[in-house]
Amino acid sequence: MAFQGEHARVWLLIDDRAGNRSQVLGVARALGLPFEIKNIEYTAAAALPNYMLMASFSMLTQSCRVNLAAPWPDIVIAAGRRTAPVARRIKELSKGRTYLVQVMHPGSTGEDDFSLICVPRHDGMGEAENRFTMTGAPHGVTAESLAEAMQKWGGTFDHLPSPRIALIVGGDTKRKKFTPDMARELGAQAAKLARDAGGSLLVTTSRRSTPEATAALIDALGDVPANVFKWGDDGDNPYMAYLALADHIIVTGDSVSMCSEACATGRPVYIFAPKKMIAHKHAKLHQDLYAQGFARTFDGVDSLQDWSHAPLNAAFEVADELRKRLGLDG
Template sequence: MRAINFFGRRPIIFLDSNRSFSAVGFCTVVKRTIIISNGAAGAENQCLGLVRALGLSHQQTIYHVTRPTGGINKWLRWLPVSVHRRLNDITNLTYSDLKAQMAFGSMVLPISAAKKGYSSSLEADARMTFETIRDGPVLVVASGRDTISVASSLKRLAPESVFLVQIQHPRSRMNRFDLVITPRHDYYGLTAQGQKEIAWFLRWLITPSKPERHVVLTIGALHRFDSTTLAVASSAWHDELASLSKPLLVVNIGGPTGNCEYGTELANELVSSLKKVIWSCGSIRISFSRRTPKKVSDIVMQELGDNLKVQIWNGKDSNPHLGNLAWADAFLITADSISMLSEACSTGKPVYVIGSELCKWKFSEFHRSLKERGAVRTFTGREDISNVWRYPPLNDTAEAANRVVEALAERGLVLHP
């Protein structure tokens, strides 16, 4: 059976009516999505959250772009991922590989070198490309610097079949993407204050130009935790958390970053302030992230581990993060984590932040925007946690999904119902 469909306002004819193209008036239905991730939880969760908001979680395929690890590779992460891979393959060449290349004057990596890790990523890229072209229109969602080259290559190889959404600003060659979703604070370098903080000849390296039409600006990071997810989590964690005394203060502790540096001083300030407000808490649950330095977690454990009102996650049992989001009455979060703050601020519950004065560059702009919105308050140790205050919850993920739907419609595309 011959089926005629329209993609990008141009007719495309397929002989097989079972393909993913389905005629709906002058629109083509997109039934699948491919997520390209760098493997980092923060980046991948943004992709998963957007795809979930679009209703395509049941039709998603995830590919990971990986870098070589071990040895000097940790010092080479500033290189483009393709260059990093090739350099690693060259350094892993055996003597016989080198001898063979010298004999034939070849600069192509031999099979033995490819088998040491590079071939697997090439095969994944090839499978991804084949599926993309073979099965009709697909939504590709990528996040993180390492995914840019792979995602844009797919768009270039199959421009009529790929609608490409890049999360986090790619910094250059914006025409490679159909849509870019990035926080407003990525443009901090364009502000008067931002330009004071960086030399003019370096601005082009780290500061994007003014937002183009296909750039969607958010306040924080996208995430997976919508009202439905939290309702399910509330039920799943009911037996463990429902009996805790109220109000429940959830404390999420991250780790220092280049733009939010801190150490034991902040840890001591945190526990000291918590001791001052514990009278107003029914219970406190504390969690550390994978980035939390041991010297920080040790201080918290030593100072608060024996308090009967305090529960500290040991990192061994099931991660309580989702249950904590659902059951918390208020949050206290270290300033380094944009993701954790974005998730907490999407609940509409009171969010206290500690350490924001230690943040610089675009992190300071992010905290300023949250405070202006009334979503966060600086934690001082003088709070009454039972006091509730309101603000418009962050809704970045749903708003970004709406923009994706609009952009797809402009191309004559609709999502699978």
């Protein structure tokens, strides 16, 4: 490449999906180069398949297009299918000079335009010169971000008895449902573990948690001491604080990002993954995490065990690979 270290011009394409944002920022921060965020706003045309959109800004709002202008960057880091035509158009306008890094597979259309495509191992994709496989998903949960959360929230949950168990709850996915019955089962088992240990629960739900599943989960907690933050509640979301302060973590297996972020803490992680809730690819991720010692199944757990593991964050795997390919020091 023609640039050296801090002189590289790096753009992050950040769209409206929180998971995409977390992965792109995680990689950029792990890489350690200065970067500029380009907020991506779509029109209805973004729903069209990429083979129709090609390398284009045509699915972007006018105000968004205005902010994508020369001088073109040396590196673009993006995530998800919808950003792929935008990244490819930037490379086209730069006369092929821009190095494109895409987290998650962008689809077969224009795949060769990307310099590095970072795909989870559980996707089961084959080898390719521009493809890099990783465990789980990149994210921004690091020792530094956990320390910041601990400082910000330290003392907030001191009234809750230890051990404190974070219960991180997702919800419905495209093809699978997180039903009220599943939520009730999860809540009851987590409450029993907390009660038997003389501890408490730190509970948070997500955007995909339905009101019915959320109500069933909370009802099943009974009188166990708990702090509960439901998606949409007022105030700051204590998600990072829960990860930082929990002695144990229980996470639903519907989200690659949530499982990966839980495993970044080094704390005991249990994954709740009923077959009817979990897609095949997610089940493959869970088996990978179990095999490498990052997590254990929540199925049949009747008491909490104290154990630890190395923190997991694919952002550092991707950043190391990028440094190698770009010839950057350290």
